[in-house]
Amino acid sequence: MGQTQHRGRPAHVALFVTCLVDQFCPEVGEATVAILERAGVRVAFPEAQTCCGQVLLNDGFHREATALARRFVETFAPYEAVVAPSGSCVALVREFYPQLLRGTALEERAREVAHRTYELGEFLVQVLGVTQLGARFRARVTYHPSCHLLRGLGAAACAERLVRNVEGAEFVPLRCPEACCGFGGIFSVKFGAISEAMLLDKLADLEATGAQVVVSTDVSCLLHLRGALGRRNSPLRTLHLAELLNAREP
Amino acid sequence: MSQPIRFSEQSVRALQDPRLREALRRALEDLRGKWARATGDLPHFDALRDRAKQIKAHTLQNLDRYLEQLEAQVQQRGGVVHWARDAEEACTTVVGVCRSAGARTVVKSKSMLTEEIELNQALERAGIRVVETDLGEFVVQLDGDRPSHLIAPIIHKRREEVAALFSRHLGTPADAPVEVLTRAARAHLRQAFLTAEVGITGANFLVAETGSVVLVENEGNARLVTALPRVHIAVAGIEKVIPRLQDLAVFLPVLVRSATGQKLSSYISVLSGPRRPGEVGGPEAFHLVLVDNRRTAVLADPDLREALQCLRCGACLNACPVYERVGGHTYGWVYGGPIGAVLTPKLRGVTQAAQLPYASTLCGACREVCPVRIDIPRMLVQLRAQVVASGGIRPTERLVMRLLGWILRSPARYRFGGRLARVVQRAVWGERPIRALPGPLRAWTRMRDFPPLAPRTFRERWRTWRTPDRRS
Numbered sequence: 001m002g003q004t005q006h007r008g009r010p011a012h013v014a015l016f017v018t019c020l021v022d023q024f025c026p027e028v029g030e031a032t033v034a035i036l037e038r039a040g041v042r043v044a045f046p047e048a049q050t051c052c053g054q055v056l057l058n059d060g061f062h063r064e065a066t067a068l069a070r071r072f073v074e075t076f077a078p079y080e081a082v083v084a085p086s087g088s089c090v091a092l093v094r095e096f097y098p099q100l101l102r103g104t105a106l107e108e109r110a111r112e113v114a115h116r117t118y119e120l121g122e123f124l125v126q127v128l129g130v131t132q133l134g135a136r137f138r139a140r141v142t143y144h145p146s147c148h149l150l151r152g153l154g155a156a157a158c159a160e161r162l163v164r165n166v167e168g169a170e171f172v173p174l175r176c177p178e179a180c181c182g183f184g185g186i187f188s189v190k191f192g193a194i195s196e197a198m199l200l201d202k203l204a205d206l207e208a209t210g211a212q213v214v215v216s217t218d219v220s221c222l223l224h225l226r227g228a229l230g231r232r233n234s235p236l237r238t239l240h241l242a243e244l245l246n247a248r249e250p
Numbered sequence: 251m252s253q254p255i256r257f258s259e260q261s262v263r264a265l266q267d268p269r270l271r272e273a274l275r276r277a278l279e280d281l282r283g284k285w286a287r288a289t290g291d292l293p294h295f296d297a298l299r300d301r302a303k304q305i306k307a308h309t310l311q312n313l314d315r316y317l318e319q320l321e322a323q324v325q326q327r328g329g330v331v332h333w334a335r336d337a338e339e340a341c342t343t344v345v346g347v348c349r350s351a352g353a354r355t356v357v358k359s360k361s362m363l364t365e366e367i368e369l370n371q372a373l374e375r376a377g378i379r380v381v382e383t384d385l386g387e388f389v390v391q392l393d394g395d396r397p398s399h400l401i402a403p404i405i406h407k408r409r410e411e412v413a414a415l416f417s418r419h420l421g422t423p424a425d426a427p428v429e430v431l432t433r434a435a436r437a438h439l440r441q442a443f444l445t446a447e448v449g450i451t452g453a454n455f456l457v458a459e460t461g462s463v464v465l466v467e468n469e470g471n472a473r474l475v476t477a478l479p480r481v482h483i484a485v486a487g488i489e490k491v492i493p494r495l496q497d498l499a500v501f502l503p504v505l506v507r508s509a510t511g512q513k514l515s516s517y518i519s520v521l522s523g524p525r526r527p528g529e530v531g532g533p534e535a536f537h538l539v540l541v542d543n544r545r546t547a548v549l550a551d552p553d554l555r556e557a558l559q560c561l562r563c564g565a566c567l568n569a570c571p572v573y574e575r576v577g578g579h580t581y582g583w584v585y586g587g588p589i590g591a592v593l594t595p596k597l598r599g600v601t602q603a604a605q606l607p608y609a610s611t612l613c614g615a616c617r618e619v620c621p622v623r624i625d626i627p628r629m630l631v632q633l634r635a636q637v638v639a640s641g642g643i644r645p646t647e648r649l650v651m652r653l654l655g656w657i658l659r660s661p662a663r664y665r666f667g668g669r670l671a672r673v674v675q676r677a678v679w680g681e682r683p684i685r686a687l688p689g690p691l692r693a694w695t696r697m698r699d700f701p702p703l704a705p706r707t708f709r710e711r712w713r714t715w716r717t718p719d720r721r722s
Binding site for chain 1: 254255258262274326445470572576605607608609610611612613614615617619628632633634635636637638639643647651652654655656659660661664668671678683685690691692693694696697698699700701702703704706707708710711712715
């Protein structure tokens with residue numbers, strides 16, 4: 001578990017949009033920028049970024065993942081802080097980058113960048129001290145903390161606090177928020193049947209809340225849930241934390 | 251060794267067994283509740299866990315020294331120490347001691363190591379009758395089954411199955427309640443305790459300072475195994491050593507609370523050598539068999555050494571969402587669950603168990619509950635690299651991952667790859683949701699639609715949306 005450190009309030013941050021948001025959910029990236037700017041932070045988008053390398057690392061291709069770690073560290077080293085709309089990618093950067101780059105010239109820099117890389121909710125609450133962003137959203141809302149946010153970063157409470165503070169939203173907690181949704185990246189392909197069993201339990205928990213919207217900080221979990229909810233024609237919608245915080249419903 | 255472990259196929263079978271699912275769900279819900287209560291009411295539990303980890307790490311760092319100290323202490327107290335390089339040597343040693351003690355029957359208390367080295371089979375081959383005296387292990391033995399959990403060996407069985415088994419073997423009524431079943435087992439085992447010439451145990455801890463074997467249990471059977479027969483043999487992995495007796499003040503609370511949610515187990519035995527002149531109880535002879543069986547290979551691997559800190563409490567199994575769905579047998583060997591997914595590939599070889607390190611979503615629940623804070627998810631990721639390095643991955647998967655790595659290394663290739671994928675997506679699916687994918691991705695689309703790529707990426711939208719920051 002990486003420790004975060006920050007002296008003072010960064011005025012300028014770099015957005016690490018993550019490959020999933022870039023390719024599948026660009027609106028989440030735009031909402032992230034909008035929120036950060038509303039919180040008074042200038043946002044840069046370094047175009048040299050690609051992917052944190054999680055899929056490669058988790059499949060055991062560590063040489064390939066190390067190349068991406070190097071790219072990430074070099075790309076983001078000039079910035080005061082890095083913010084990503086993903087608990088999972090940030091947990092990877094903090095937990096694994098210093099280890100992947102151990103013994104290289106970039107090791108120390110990897111450690112520094114890792115300490116300055118934050119998940120969105122964590123950055124808002126713990127670094128900026130912001131818990132209210134004037135969001136208005138009329139719906140019953142539940143919150144699924146991603147495993148890597150919850151146990152990797154230990155920052156699940158930040159996002160929950162932000163969700164609970166949204167005006168107009170009625171918060172209904174899950175019975176088992178800490179249970180994994182069964183995605184696990186390559187896991188859901190290699191062990192489809194186990195993944196489905198975990199997913200079914202998560203869907204049952206979500207549906208039992210009577211919520212109209214499930215919010216999370218990670219599009220990996222959300223795309224997994226959305227794919228199943230869509231298949232079941234469920235009225236339950238998925239929403240990223242950034243989209244919820246950016247909502248301005250009358 | 252034998253056939254590679256086929257976790258994936260076995261898991262499908264396990265998932266289709268509603269009785270197994272129900273038995274696991276019920277038992278794990280109970281164990282998780284007990285864990286939460288037991289760890290929640292000890293204010294310095296986390297500090298104890300840190301200390302426990304520290305002591306284990308220190309001991310492993312100086313394992314040679316502590317093992318020699320242990321050997322000297324055991325010898326000084328009149329015990330005999332045997333070193334066994336592998337399972338075969340360990341079994342041969344134990345069989346040899348039993349033979350020279352003239353043993354026809356041995357009683358055993360619960361030990362995962364003896365499962366690992368398949369000691370019962372070796373003893374039976376030598377014509378020695380073996381009786382498991384832990385109630386769960388007794389049931390396993392009667393049924394010719396295998397334990398499916400580190401501390402709850404018959405977690406996969408329902409009460410009705412045990413009643414039917416006892417009815418066949420011990421003549422109890424088919425619908426006998428638990429009290430009747432345990433009484434029948436007790437009567438049966440009592441006879442074995444009184445006739446056995448040798449008692450065999452594992453060890454929860456070996457104390458270097460005093461040469462003691464520490465046994466943690468709830469049924470009192472381990473105490474009888476070590477008190478009644480003339481000879482006591484303890485068989486233990488070399489990683490079980492701890493430096494001092496006082497370290498138990500750290501280990502016992504974290505072990506017992508993590509394992510069963512009790513504050514302390516009903517029995518804790520600290521046994522230091524055979525009976526001495528003037529003592530009334532205890533065995534005439536004591537043998538300690540210290541087993542390597544590839545543990546030194548784990549010790550030599552800096553990325554996975556931490557696995558030797560394991561106390562075998564089972565907390566990671568109880569917390570694991572994968573174990574919860576498939577049970578211990580699916581893991582194909584004695585050690586199931588998250589720690590099994592680490593230990594089995596290391597102790598049997600990664601090519602024998604190449605699927606196991608992947609059998610986790612890396613959700614981190616195991617790491618959170620571990621009494622010695624073993625970072626199991628990190629080790630699983632490390633092991634996956636060892637699987638790839640040993641060629642344990644399909645050629646197509648290797649090709650795809652290499653290609654993906656090559657694409658992601660360059661922003662230009664990344665952009666081009668995204669555009670190409672969109673062309674394919676439009677041509678094949680148009681605007682429709684992606685309901686079915688071919689090949690290995692079929693597993694995903696059985697129950698879920700695959701997310702379509704957005705028409706334009708964030709970076710494309712960013713370019714038209716605003717002037718990029720100068721620094722980017």
